[in-house]
Amino acid sequence: MHLGLVGLGKMGGNMRTRLRAAGHTVVGYDRDAALSDAQDLADLVSQLPAPRVVWVMVPAGEPTQATIEELASLLAPGDLVIDGGNSKWTDDQHHATLLAEHGVGFVDCGVSGGVWGLDNGYALMCGGAAESVAQAQPIFDSLKPAGEFGFVHAGTQPGAGHYAKMVHNGIEYAMMQAYAEGWELLEAVDLVDNVPAVFNSWREGTVIRSWLLDLLSDAISKDEHLEAIKGWADDSGEGRWTVQSAIDHAVPMPAVTMALFSRFVSRQSDSPAMKAIAAMRNEFGGHAVQRDK
Numbered sequence: 001m002h003l004g005l006v007g008l009g010k011m012g013g014n015m016r017t018r019l020r021a022a023g024h025t026v027v028g029y030d031r032d033a034a035l036s037d038a039q040d041l042a043d044l045v046s047q048l049p050a051p052r053v054v055w056v057m058v059p060a061g062e063p064t065q066a067t068i069e070e071l072a073s074l075l076a077p078g079d080l081v082i083d084g085g086n087s088k089w090t091d092d093q094h095h096a097t098l099l100a101e102h103g104v105g106f107v108d109c110g111v112s113g114g115v116w117g118l119d120n121g122y123a124l125m126c127g128g129a130a131e132s133v134a135q136a137q138p139i140f141d142s143l144k145p146a147g148e149f150g151f152v153h154a155g156t157q158p159g160a161g162h163y164a165k166m167v168h169n170g171i172e173y174a175m176m177q178a179y180a181e182g183w184e185l186l187e188a189v190d191l192v193d194n195v196p197a198v199f200n201s202w203r204e205g206t207v208i209r210s211w212l213l214d215l216l217s218d219a220i221s222k223d224e225h226l227e228a229i230k231g232w233a234d235d236s237g238e239g240r241w242t243v244q245s246a247i248d249h250a251v252p253m254p255a256v257t258m259a260l261f262s263r264f265v266s267r268q269s270d271s272p273a274m275k276a277i278a279a280m281r282n283e284f285g286g287h288a289v290q291r292d293k
Helices: 010-021 039-047 060-076 091-099 114-120 130-135 136-143 161-186 194-201 209-224 240-247 253-265 272-285
Strands: 002-006 027-028 051-057 080-083 103-110 124-126 151-155
Touching: 002 010, 002 039, 002 209, 010 027, 010 114, 010 136, 010 151, 027 039, 039 060, 051 060, 060 080, 060 091, 080 091, 091 103, 091 161, 103 130, 103 161, 124 136, 124 161, 130 136, 151 161, 161 209, 161 240, 194 209, 240 253
Parallel strands: 002 027, 002 051, 051 080, 080 103, 124 151
Antiparallel strands: 103 124
16 A cells, blocks of 8 residues: 655654565655655655555654644545654544544554564554554554564554553563663672673573563673663653553552653762762761762
8 A cells, every 4th residue: 555654764764664565655754855755745645645644753742743733734534644653642632633623534553663673573552443543454564563463453542552652661661670670780799600691591481581681681792791881761751651640540650660760860970869868877877978079
């Protein structure tokens, strides 16, 4: 089938390649003219046969909002927009309403797979009306991994797909934190001689084997003490949304919450809170403090 794809960065560009390899006709647009098949969104829409399907793969927030607003003015009743970025589920509800006013369908699609998706396929979590999902099903089938799993129509309400992807990312935060803490402990003791070999041994037959474990094992096999990497970790926003939603629904999520807060700690070269703790320990117990020179 034909597809318009807006945003040809690391994910979008690889998705275009995978879809073309599967026999689909993809017209891509990106602000970088060297990557584009179209001069602008109007040109992209003009190259697609009706009913048109346009996949938006741009950063969440204002870039996605502006793109969908422009597409709403260009598309016709019966066309479909898919938001495959990391939008917040509440934005999806607004976008679905906006497009519906023009008779245009909307599907939100959480996408996982990163730069490996080109070869391995992308896990897809979709939200939206059943008929809208069915309209783009050949695209989803070509993007997903081979096998039984990797695609889900998470719910018929706009935002269901991105909400599922948000929770997925929250779980990812906690899993990464657990592996990282285990690695740090193994590094800290004199008892274990070969930490990379230990991590590699866990990759087969253990209950904690996973793709994240594979990736960490590969990283420490190349740089055993991770000396080339600074201990600073950003957050995409979805971890925060997960924790906030858990609070709103009174769902306890201590592991995900602490993993998010640990990322905040990573950005402090000299933690203000730890300064206060050191001061209190010194006051009540005379414990030693390290002072700035």
